Amino acid sequence: MNGDSIRVKVFRFDPSRDREPYYSDYSVPFEKGMSAMDALDYIYQNLDGGIAYYDHAGCSLGICARCTGRVNGKPGLICQTAVEGDIVLEPVNKDKVIKDLVTRRGG
Amino acid sequence: MPIQKIETDVLVIGGGGAGFRAAIAARERGVRALLVSKGPLARCGASPMAGADFTLDGASMNGLGRDGDTNDSMDKCFNDIVTQGWFLNNQKLVRHYVETAPRLLKDLMDYGIDIKLSDQRMIFFSGLHLMDILLKKARSVGVDLLEDVMVLELLRRDGGVTGALCLGIRTGEFIAVSCRAVVMASGGWHKAFWPNTGMRDLSGEGMAMAQRAGATLGNMEFITFCCNIMYEPPMWRGSLAPYMLGLIAGGRLCNRKGEEFLKQYDPSVVKTGTSTEWNKSFISMASMKEVRAGNGFENGGVHFDRGEVSWDLMKMIATFIFPDWKYKAIDLSEWGRMLEAGEPIEVGPAVEYFDGGIIVNDRFESGVPGLYAAGECCLGAFGSNRVFSAITEMLVQGLTAGENAAAFAGGSAQVAPDASLVNALVHAAEAPLAGKGNISPARARRIIQERAHAQLGPVRNGNELSDFIAFLERVRANELGSLTAASPGRIYNKEWIDALELGNMVQLLEVSARCALARTESRGVHFREDCPVTDNDAWLKESTATIGDGGFDIGSRAATVTSMSPPGGKVPYLDMMKRMMESHSDTGGKH
Numbered sequence: 147m148n149g150d151s152i153r154v155k156v157f158r159f160d161p162s163r164d165r166e167p168y169y170s171d172y173s174v175p176f177e178k179g180m181s182a183m184d185a186l187d188y189i190y191q192n193l194d195g196g197i198a199y200y201d202h203a204g205c206s207l208g209i210c211a212r213c214t215g216r217v218n219g220k221p222g223l224i225c226q227t228a229v230e231g232d233i234v235l236e237p238v239n240k241d242k243v244i245k246d247l248v249t250r251r252g253g
Numbered sequence: 254m255p256i257q258k259i260e261t262d263v264l265v266i267g268g269g270g271a272g273f274r275a276a277i278a279a280r281e282r283g284v285r286a287l288l289v290s291k292g293p294l295a296r297c298g299a300s301p302m303a304g305a306d307f308t309l310d311g312a313s314m315n316g317l318g319r320d321g322d323t324n325d326s327m328d329k330c331f332n333d334i335v336t337q338g339w340f341l342n343n344q345k346l347v348r349h350y351v352e353t354a355p356r357l358l359k360d361l362m363d364y365g366i367d368i369k370l371s372d373q374r375m376i377f378f379s380g381l382h383l384m385d386i387l388l389k390k391a392r393s394v395g396v397d398l399l400e401d402v403m404v405l406e407l408l409r410r411d412g413g414v415t416g417a418l419c420l421g422i423r424t425g426e427f428i429a430v431s432c433r434a435v436v437m438a439s440g441g442w443h444k445a446f447w448p449n450t451g452m453r454d455l456s457g458e459g460m461a462m463a464q465r466a467g468a469t470l471g472n473m474e475f476i477t478f479c480c481n482i483m484y485e486p487p488m489w490r491g492s493l494a495p496y497m498l499g500l501i502a503g504g505r506l507c508n509r510k511g512e513e514f515l516k517q518y519d520p521s522v523v524k525t526g527t528s529t530e531w532n533k534s535f536i537s538m539a540s541m542k543e544v545r546a547g548n549g550f551e552n553g554g555v556h557f558d559r560g561e562v563s564w565d566l567m568k569m570i571a572t573f574i575f576p577d578w579k580y581k582a583i584d585l586s587e588w589g590r591m592l593e594a595g596e597p598i599e600v601g602p603a604v605e606y607f608d609g610g611i612i613v614n615d616r617f618e619s620g621v622p623g624l625y626a627a628g629e630c631c632l633g634a635f636g637s638n639r640v641f642s643a644i645t646e647m648l649v650q651g652l653t654a655g656e657n658a659a660a661f662a663g664g665s666a667q668v669a670p671d672a673s674l675v676n677a678l679v680h681a682a683e684a685p686l687a688g689k690g691n692i693s694p695a696r697a698r699r700i701i702q703e704r705a706h707a708q709l710g711p712v713r714n715g716n717e718l719s720d721f722i723a724f725l726e727r728v729r730a731n732e733l734g735s736l737t738a739a740s741p742g743r744i745y746n747k748e749w750i751d752a753l754e755l756g757n758m759v760q761l762l763e764v765s766a767r768c769a770l771a772r773t774e775s776r777g778v779h780f781r782e783d784c785p786v787t788d789n790d791a792w793l794k795e796s797t798a799t800i801g802d803g804g805f806d807i808g809s810r811a812a813t814v815t816s817m818s819p820p821g822g823k824v825p826y827l828d829m830m831k832r833m834m835e836s837h838s839d840t841g842g843k844h
Contacts, residue, residue, distance in 0.1 A: 179486020196740035203292020203454035208582030
C-alpha cells in the first residue's frame, strides 16, 4: 500500500428486493498492480459483505471469464482490468442482473 | 421455500475432469447420470487451469500412433510413480493408473483432442480444451448437468448413500437429489490457503462430507505446493507463469540478501529439483526455509529473475509458452519487460495439489455403501509426492469409478429422501441467514487461510502444528456457529456460501494438521524441520482420519505394497530425496 485510496463506485441491484438499481461508493486502499477484482475483494472482506460479484467459482486469473463486467464503461474481465484510479463497476447488461454484478447467462 | 426434488441413478459431485469422465462412463453403461458442478460447466475447479499433460508409458503411446519411447513400459512408469511418491503409494492404484491410461488416451483421441505437443511419454494440451471436449462428450451421451450448484451434505439411509442436499447458488433454492450411487469428484481444497493457485470454488466440501458420512480420509498431511507462483502484483497473484517458464528455461532464485539460496544444496538434487516437476517439493521447501529465516521479501516470497539465461533464449521459450506475452487472458508484457531488464518478480510456494483424500480401494469404493470417489479428492496413486500426471489420474479413476458406480446403481433401489433429515439439514444450512451471530465469514476465512499457509505450509514443525490445531479448535468452538451473512437475501449471497464452506475447510485443516503432527518424519511434500529424517522403519504407513465420538480419530495403516518392496532405515530427508530422484527409470520424457 502506498497510503492513497481510490473511490470505487459499484452498481447495486437485487431485483427481488430493490425497486430500482443504485450505486454504492467505497473508499479502497490503492495497491500498485491491483485489479478491479482486488478492489471488490477488499470491499467484500472489509466494508460490505452484502455485495455480489461472480467469484464463488471464479479463477481470478483470466481463465474462466465469468467475471466479465464493465470497468468505467468498458467491457472486460474484472479480474484482469488494472486499476489506476477511481473506478465505476457495472454489469455488461443491466437487464440480466441477478444481483449487483452477477448476471444471467444466455437468453 | 419448497425444496426441488431430482431423481437420478448415479450422482456425480464435481465438474472437473474426474467428474465428467465418471458421468460419461456411468451414462455409457446405460444408467441415468447427473453431474453437479459448483461453478460454470467445464470452467471451474482445477482442471481448466491445468497445463495439461497426459502421461503414460511411451510404448503404449507408440502403439496408439504417437511417437513414444518404445523402450518404455508400464513397469517403468510404475517404478517412477512409486519412487517419486517415496514408496508411500497405494501400489494397486499405481497399477490401475499405468494399465488404464492407454485406454483413456485412445478415448481422448476418439473424442477429437487437439494435441499441442508431446514427448516420449506424454501428450500436452490445454485444460480448457480438455474440459470442452469432455463437456461435448457428456452432452452427446445424455449426461444431465447442473451448474452453479453446491452440494451441502450426503443423504444416507441405513449407512448407505441415497442422495445429496444441494443449494442453487444463483437462486438460493435447495435441491434434494435422490440416487442409487454417488461418485465424489470434488477435487482439492485450495481455498483453505492463501495464497493459492486460483480457482475459488475448491473448498473441500466433498471430502469433508464424505468423512462425515463415514468414509476415512488418508494421508491428509501431504499437500503439494507449487513453487515459483507469482506473489505480485496483486492482479497476477497465484499465477503459475514463472513456474512454467522456470521449469523450461531456468532462471535464478534469490533471497533478500541477494544469495542464490539453491546453491547450498547438492548440485544433482538442484538439477533434478529445478528441471523436472520435482521442483514443486524441492523448491517450495527451499524457498519457504528462506522466508522463515527472515530472508524473504514483503509478500513472504523470494525473487525470480532470468539470471544467467540469455534474453534471446528466455524470450524464445516465453513467447512459445505465452504467445504475445498472453497467458489465457493475462497480459504478461510488463513481466516480459522486467525479465529483459533483469528485474526480479516476487514468487513463492502456493497450494496446488492434495496427495491425500478419501480412502478408496482399486474399485474406487469408499467403504460407505454406494459412495465412490475419483480424482484429487481421493487418496490416489501418488503417495507422498506427485510428479506424474494428475490429469491422467483423474481420467483413469473417473472412468473406473463411473463404471463401478453404474453397476452398483443397477442393483440397488431408489430411496426417496428422508424428509425429516432434509428439513434438519436445510435448517442448519440457513443458520447464517438468520443473523444471530456477528462474525463475518469472509474475514474469518482470510485469517484462517493465511495461518494455514504459514503453519501447514511446505515447512512444518510440531510446535506450530500444535498451535494451529489449538487455533482451529477455538474457531470451531467459538466462530463457526456465529458466522452470519450481513444480508438475509438468498440470491447469490456470497457470505452465505462462504459460511457454508468454512466449516468444511476447518474440518480438513484440522485433520491435515493432526496427521502432520502425528507423522514424526519428513517424506515427500511433508517436511518437518524438527524431524528432518525419512523414517522407513516406522512411517511406511498411510495416515487415517475418521470422525469419532469425541472428535477426529487419527490412526494409520500400512501402505499397500504389491510388487515394489520399500527400503528400510532412517535416511536424512534430502539424501532420501536424492535416492528417489536417482531411482528414475532410463526412459526419456518429462516425467
